[in-house]
Amino acid sequence: xxxxxxxxxxxxxxxxxxxxxxxxxxxxxxxxxxxxxxxxxxxxxxxxxxxxxxxxxxxxxxxxxxxxxxxxxxxxxxxxxxxxxxxxxxxxxxxxxxxxxxxxxxxxxxxxxxxxxxxxxxxxxxxxxxxxxxxxxxxxxxxxxxxxxxxxxxxxxxxxxxxxxxxxxxxxxxxxxxxxxxxxxxxxxxxxxxxxxxxxxxxxxxxxxxxxxxxxxxxxxxxxxxxxxxxxxxxxxxxxxxxxxxxxxxxxxxxxxxxxxxxxxxxxxxxxxxxxxxxxxxxxxxxxxxxxxxxxxxxxxxxxxxxxxxxxxxxxxxxxxxxxxxxxxxxxxxxxxxxxxxxxxxxxxxxxxxxxxxxxxxxxxxxxxxxxxxxxxxxxxxxxxxxxxxxxxxxxxxxxxxxxxxxxxxxxxxxxxxxxxxxxxxxxxxxxxxxxxx
Amino acid sequence: xxxxxxxxxxxxxxxxxxxxxxxxxxxxxxxxxxxxxxxxxxxxxxxxxxxxxxxxxxxxxxxxxxxxxxxxxxxxxxxxxxxxxxxxxxxxxxxxxxxxxxxxxxxxxxxxxxxxxxxxxxxxxxxxxxxxxxxxxxxxxxxxxxxxxxxxxxxxxxxxxxxxxxxxxxxxxxxxxxxxxxxxxxxxxxxxxxxxxxxxxxxxxxxxxxxxxxxxxxxxxxxxxxxxxxxxxxxxxxxxxxxxxxxxxxxxxxxxxxxxxxxxxxxxxxxxxxxxxxxxxxxxxxxxxxxxxxxxxxxxxxxxxxxxxxxxxxxxxxxxxxxxxxxxxxxxxxxxxxxxxxxxxxxxxxxxxxxxxxxxxxxxxxxxxxxxxxxxxxxxxxxxxxxxxxxxxxxxxxxxxxxxxxxxxxxxxxxxxxxxxxxxxxxxxxxxxxxxxx
Numbered sequence: 001x002x003x004x005x006x007x008x009x010x011x012x013x014x015x016x017x018x019x020x021x022x023x024x025x026x027x028x029x030x031x032x033x034x035x036x037x038x039x040x041x042x043x044x045x046x047x048x049x050x051x052x053x054x055x056x057x058x059x060x061x062x063x064x065x066x067x068x069x070x071x072x073x074x075x076x077x078x079x080x081x082x083x084x085x086x087x088x089x090x091x092x093x094x095x096x097x098x099x100x101x102x103x104x105x106x107x108x109x110x111x112x113x114x115x116x117x118x119x120x121x122x123x124x125x126x127x128x129x130x131x132x133x134x135x136x137x138x139x140x141x142x143x144x145x146x147x148x149x150x151x152x153x154x155x156x157x158x159x160x161x162x163x164x165x166x167x168x169x170x171x172x173x174x175x176x177x178x179x180x181x182x183x184x185x186x187x188x189x190x191x192x193x194x195x196x197x198x199x200x201x202x203x204x205x206x207x208x209x210x211x212x213x214x215x216x217x218x219x220x221x222x223x224x225x226x227x228x229x230x231x232x233x234x235x236x237x238x239x240x241x242x243x244x245x246x247x248x249x250x251x252x253x254x255x256x257x258x259x260x261x262x263x264x265x266x267x268x269x270x271x272x273x274x275x276x277x278x279x280x281x282x283x284x285x286x287x288x289x290x291x292x293x294x295x296x297x298x299x300x301x302x303x304x305x306x307x308x309x310x311x312x313x314x315x316x317x318x319x320x321x322x323x324x325x326x327x328x329x330x331x332x333x334x335x336x337x338x339x340x341x342x343x344x345x346x347x348x349x350x351x352x353x354x355x356x357x358x359x360x361x362x363x364x365x366x367x368x369x370x371x372x373x374x375x376x377x378x379x380x381x382x383x384x385x386x387x388x389x390x391x392x393x394x395x396x397x398x399x400x401x402x403x404x405x406x407x408x409x410x411x412x413x414x415x416x417x418x419x420x421x422x423x424x425x426x427x428x429x430x431x432x433x434x435x436x437x438x
Numbered sequence: 439x440x441x442x443x444x445x446x447x448x449x450x451x452x453x454x455x456x457x458x459x460x461x462x463x464x465x466x467x468x469x470x471x472x473x474x475x476x477x478x479x480x481x482x483x484x485x486x487x488x489x490x491x492x493x494x495x496x497x498x499x500x501x502x503x504x505x506x507x508x509x510x511x512x513x514x515x516x517x518x519x520x521x522x523x524x525x526x527x528x529x530x531x532x533x534x535x536x537x538x539x540x541x542x543x544x545x546x547x548x549x550x551x552x553x554x555x556x557x558x559x560x561x562x563x564x565x566x567x568x569x570x571x572x573x574x575x576x577x578x579x580x581x582x583x584x585x586x587x588x589x590x591x592x593x594x595x596x597x598x599x600x601x602x603x604x605x606x607x608x609x610x611x612x613x614x615x616x617x618x619x620x621x622x623x624x625x626x627x628x629x630x631x632x633x634x635x636x637x638x639x640x641x642x643x644x645x646x647x648x649x650x651x652x653x654x655x656x657x658x659x660x661x662x663x664x665x666x667x668x669x670x671x672x673x674x675x676x677x678x679x680x681x682x683x684x685x686x687x688x689x690x691x692x693x694x695x696x697x698x699x700x701x702x703x704x705x706x707x708x709x710x711x712x713x714x715x716x717x718x719x720x721x722x723x724x725x726x727x728x729x730x731x732x733x734x735x736x737x738x739x740x741x742x743x744x745x746x747x748x749x750x751x752x753x754x755x756x757x758x759x760x761x762x763x764x765x766x767x768x769x770x771x772x773x774x775x776x777x778x779x780x781x782x783x784x785x786x787x788x789x790x791x792x793x794x795x796x797x798x799x800x801x802x803x804x805x806x807x808x809x810x811x812x813x814x815x816x817x818x819x820x821x822x823x824x825x826x827x828x829x830x831x832x833x834x835x836x837x838x839x840x841x842x843x844x845x846x847x848x849x850x851x852x853x854x855x856x857x858x859x860x861x862x863x864x865x866x867x868x869x870x871x872x873x874x875x876x
Contacts, residue, residue: 325573386828
């Protein structure tokens with residue numbers, strides 16, 4: 001999806017590039033405060049960062065999409081109400097605890113909004129709250145209120161990086177993407193590394209622009225951009241209870257060409273979506289699947305999703321093992337269960353430019369096998385090595401390159417297509433989610 | 439599901455119990471032959487076992503269900519045709535290569551059926567072929583034909599164990615279950631350890647009985663039994679291209695009570711399904727989820743499946759980590775995406791007898807946390823330990839007990855229920871499917 005193909009040789013190089021992306025549009029300030037507290041449920045010390053994104057003046061022009069999970073977090077419940085408010089003045093984000101199904105969760109978030117509003121001279125309904133982290137635990141409202149003045153004091157224009165760094169949980173690196181449109185900018189930051197198969201939105205994404213686009217247009221453009229980016233990816237097929245993507249315009253710069261704005265917004269969203277997968281828990285290969293020749297875009301996307309969510313295929317990719325039978329299994333599982341009438345006899349599959357299935361039959365030989373292994377190795381972000389203590393941890397905190405495992409599936413039955421982004425299934429994913437107690 | 443709760447302290451104890459289960463019904467013989475060959479696609483030596491299950495006389499009374507995967511193996515394509523044949527005389531099974539989407543696959547299987555028929559004095563259409571193993575590779579027809587006389591010579595009545603041992607691939611142990619009905623028996627054997635979320639059948643299951651039940655009744659009973667057993671389980675959410683379950687009656691013993699026969703068949707199927715999960719690739723915890731208070735059985739089953747297929751929850755179980763927020767995520771993901779109108783406010787969730795969610799809200803505290811950890815540890819089949827070479831392998835080749843992680847979810851919105859069986863997601867699963875090249 002990424003228009004550029006970046007290669008980084010060091011953490012410093014990656015951070016310098018992030019800083020260049022992070023210039024804040026006019027009309028915004030960000031600030032954060034980090035503090036320690038003790039959860040009620042598991043009494044051992046934990047750390048939380050409280051992040052503020054504030055507008056110089058409240059704006060009527062904002063949009064937001066939220067998770068479709070039927071157990072939404074309290075901030076999502078409140079956020080849906082905020083869509084009807086006349087204006088947005090600030091976004092208040094915390095990590096570590098997601099405030100989902102916790103007793104008194106909505107009241108806790110509203111108390112924090114009221115405290116932030118008072119500190120910023122706004123109304124409580126002008127604050128959009130967001131939380132991410134452990135599900136089921138209660139927010140430490142007292143400790144968060146006590147940390148608020150520090151976050152307010154830190155508010156500064158210039159860079160979105162303090163916010164991109166403040167919202168992370170298990171992320172290996174912050175994620176920032178931007179685009180210049182005429183005299184203005186769009187800057188997006190994203191958080192998310194696990195529980196990622198968004199349904200109408202992703203973990204936490206904030207898109208800030210100074211380009212003046214009215215509320216209703218902004219909402220329509222965001223829905224379209226999200227559908228082709230965050231809704232086309234999956235790290236582990238789990239849909240978070242907190243997914244939120246917000247787009248806010250300060251209106252400081254006139255928007256002269258809405259088509260250019262929409263294209264820029266789509267690029268920022270697609271690049272961020274790919275960043276989120278590249279930084280996914282335990283991800284060592286990003287997998288890009290393009291399904292074409294489908295009777296509908298919905299079918300193309302569903303088949304792509306079936307491939308990137310098939311555990312056996314994901315394990316094979318992790319091991320640089322071109323076990324392409326597992327790819328066919330995944331396509332056949334989806335079609336057999338959901339669209340059994342679809343004729344697959346003309347199916348072609350290409351992996352890393354190498355044809356592997358034609359007319360629904362495999363053509364494999366030792367030379368192809370070697371070429372497929374090379375393609376998989378080339379797309380590896382880092383090699384896994386057995387750790388002494390049995391707990392696998394990624395040895396990198398920046399992305400070395402943007403190469404993907406490239407899969408093309410042509411069903412030969414229609415003219416629709418879709419591209420989805422996924423990842424492998426690794427020891428590092430299991431260690432992250434089984435070997436550490438939360 | 440298991441009516442008994444077995445505990446085994448040694449491999450020998452387990453094998454002795456298997457032998458007691460494996461007594462063949464009247465009218466059947468089994469035999470197997472193991473040999474080495476070199477696949478065309480990846481020229482390194484491999485081993486295959488050819489297994490025969492033969493009837494003393496061809497029977498018109500047989501039933502079979504096959505995978506719904508839209509890329510079915512050649513034996514499945516042939517098997518569907520065999521359902522229309524007047525009689526079944528033998529089943530010919532090979533492991534190592536599944537003969538799926540391989541060039542000339544149907545012809546290869548038919549050639550083997552013809553050779554087996556000639557050796558057994560049957561017609562080719564009286565042979566049901568089955569294959570399991572690598573997808574995409576071609577069967578070594580010459581080597582298999584050469585091994586046939588040895589399998590025929592080994593045919594013997596008495597025990598189904600040689601067949602249960604002959605059909606395995608990555609299975610840790612053979613699987614046999616049986617039931618006595620009046621003067622007759624039902625004996626079932628199963629193979630399957632990965633790519634397991636059957637859709638209308640499971641990997642390879644053969645149910646043999648001497649009780650005389652006519653073909654159409656047999657087929658109806660099998661469909662019902664499979665729906666409540668093999669269709670209610672998942673190891674890794676992948677649906678094999680080769681799933682087959684066959685039920686064959688030799689008719690040697692009159693069936694006096696069809697209800698007792700059906701109940702016995704259901705028990706054998708449910709016990710085998712649970713065995714398949716317990717023996718699943720890398721499985722260290724079997725997870726049993728009962729969903730009640732649902733508006734339909736379909737919804738209850740789908741929610742149970744969503745839980746046992748949620749990677750983050752599966753990882754938490756692997757780590758004996760009661761990260762119950764991930765359980766809620768899984769239920770909410772399914773309902774939000776598929777039945778957004780369902781009211782979840784009365785939802786109760788109980789894990790290991792301990793209430794964790796009531797009226798849609800968590801109630802957690804440190805004492806409950808400790809009790810939940812104990813329940814998870816008690817259900818563990820073996821503890822994982824970091825290997826020196828980084829490749830995790832199960833240290834057991836028999837099941838130590840039949841305890842499960844027990845989850846009850848009451849939606850409080852209806853009167854329907856369903857029980858599904860699943861497993862955790864472990865380093866052993868990743869090692870099995872990523873660290874070994876196929």
